[in-house]
Amino acid sequence: MIDNEPHKTKAYIAGVNLNDPNFDYYMTELANLTEANNMEVVGQSRQNTEQIVAGTYFGLGKINEIKSMAHGLKAKVLVLNDELSPVQIRNLEKLTKLRVIDRTELILEIFANRAKTKQAKLQVQLARLQYELPRLHPSENSLDQQRGNGGSTGGGFANRGAGESKLEMNRRTIDKQISAIKKELKKVANQEDIKSKRRNKKQIPKVALVGYTNAGKSTTMNGLLKEFTDESSDKEVFVKNMLFATLDTSVRRIDLNKNFSFILSDTVGFISKLPHNLVESFKATLQEAKDADLLINVVDASDPNMIQMIRTTQSVLREIGIKNIPMITAYNKADKTDRNYPQIEGNDILYSATDEKSIKLLAKLITKRVFANYKKFNLLLPLSDGKTLAYLHEHAQVMKESYENDGVHAEVRLAPENQERFKKYLV
Ligand SMILES: Nc1nc2c(ncn2[C@@H]2O[C@H](COP(=O)(O)OP(=O)(O)OP(=O)(O)O)[C@@H](O)[C@H]2O)c(=O)[nH]1
Ligand SMILES: [Mg+2]
Known part of the structure; x- marks a missing residue:
């Protein structure tokens, strides 16, 4: 039999548990993120402890255990549940002989692989450079490697002097790149701003889909487009069963009937511990949600971690400064539960984004909320x-x-x- 599947890198995942009741959930997310980055999770370890070890994240005994487990399972990469310091990563790489990736880098890599539009690419690039900047090291950095003169790791005074000036140079280069990207992003954001001002002028209410990644936001948008617009096919947005399928914002006009229209936006999904730089960089993308008159928080009702996912969404919304916008919680994927759907419960709805009856009921609920006072x-x-x-x-x-x-x-x-x-x- 010919195996056409490209060989996936085997990864071992691990984390320090400081008595966090959500630890299991974070590890589940970490496994999903690892697989989303095209790696296969072959095993996992945790250390329950009171304090993280400053230089090595885990204690030495745990490191040896992880090393032998991971090598036994043929893992090449060790993925860690927190953002680590550069020193911790270097030490762990030396001690385990594995490539070490922390949670932040993992998420940045996924975003980098998924980014398609110019704006998303620039935003991810900015977040990556900001992550790298404090991590530059005199003897190990990308510019050294690019020039082919890496490996000068001798720690003599003479070397250190040379290394430091090179380090300065690299910092300056990255600083320059950061300002250039920021400038470029501003230009793109301005264009978006003009477009959105034009939309605002028309005084059509704005509704934004938000929520945990893979909950079904884009499927919901396509459902509404299919139901309420004639030529939906070219307006459809990308849907896929993977984390962070959507990285930019799509905005569409939905005409429920000739008197009721609203603007609907679909945007990047959330996950716990989203790197701060990334959230910062994606603020322009999330602007549409900030300006909304109504948010639809799409939730995967069939996921056992649903409650934590709702909390995650709430905390990311807080982080980007979204508060006091009316919200409908839309419990999606009801077809994967044994509950009757579609049904409205107060402000909320249980539905399936792929079911026509559900979409009609969701539209009704949106209308009721958005035009209640008109x-x-x-x-x-x-x-x-x-x-x-x-x-x-x-x-x-x-x-x-x-x-x-x-x-x-x-x-x-x-x-x-x-x-x-x-x-x-x-x-
Ligand atoms: N069974 C079932 N699957 C659904 C439903 N809605 C969405 N899905 C599936 O869930 C997966 C994710 O859907 P998307 O619409 O891409 O989710 P999203 O929230 O936009 O995800 P991101 O863009 O990655 O944040 C896809 O495989 C969809 O086909 C539903 O009502 N029932
Ligand atoms: Mg999507």
């Missing part, structure tokens, strides 16, 4: 009052409009904050 009015506005007409078009949903001799007749829906302003034009 009211319908018939107005007659003077033809000469261009300013008011312009304001109306920017801030109301104009359902019908005709230009007559006595003025502009319009049937509109107004948000509560605009109702007073148009009182005198009521017919």
Whole structure:
């Protein structure tokens, strides 16, 4: 039999447990992340302890145990559950004779492999450089290797002097790269900003899908597109059973019927302990969620770790500064549970993103929440009052409009904050 599967690198995963009740969940995530990075998890270890060992992360006894287990299982890589210091990584590599990757680097690698758009690529690159900068070492760094003069690890004074100036040089190079990327990102963000301002002008409510990675956000977006737009195929977003399938934000207009439209955005998913630099770099991508009138927190209801996943999403939302935006919790993948669906429970919904009935009910719930306070009015506005007409078009949903001799007749829906302003034009 011919094996067409490319050979996957075998990885051993391990972590220090400082009495954290969520430790098992973090290790499950770490295993999923490792596999998402195209490696095979062959075994795992943990050390329950009160304190991390400063120089080596684990105690020596544990390191020897991991080394023999991992080599016995033919692992080439050791993946660790926390972000480690450069010294800890170097020491562990020496002691275990394995390549050591910490959780942050693992996530950065996955993001780097997944990034497709210019903005996502730049954002990941920025986060990587920021991760690398404090990790530069006089004798082991990428520029040395690129120039082919690596290996000068002798620690003599003369060498150290040369190394330090080289280190300075490398720092400067990375600093320059960081500023260049930031500049470039600003340009992209400005373009996005203009696009989003144009959308805001139309005063269509904005709804954002957020949530844990692989919960079904993109599938939900495609479900709504398929149900409520004619030519959905070219607007469909990418769906795949893997972590971080989506890294950028897609924005689509959904027309529930000719009077009810909203803007829907789908964005990058979350996971615990997302590297801070990465969250920082992805702020522009997450802007759409920040500006939303309503968030739909998509949750995989069939996952045994559902509760922790909801908490993870809440804490990432807090980290990016999203608070006080109304939210629907959308419990997805109900087809993989034994519960009846679709059903609405208060503000929330149990549904399946691949089921038509579910999508219709979700749309109903969104409408109820988004347009709850809108009211319908018939107005007659003077033809000469261009300013008011312009304001109306920017801030109301104009359902019908005709230009007559006595003025502009319009049937509109107004948000509560605009109702007073148009009182005198009521017919
Ligand atoms: N059985 C079942 N599978 C679903 C459902 N919704 C989504 N999936 C599957 O779950 C996987 C992830 O779906 P996506 O829509 O890509 O998830 P996402 O939340 O956008 O994930 P990221 O972009 O990676 O954060 C895919 O394999 C989907 O086919 C559902 O209702 N039922
Ligand atoms: Mg997605």
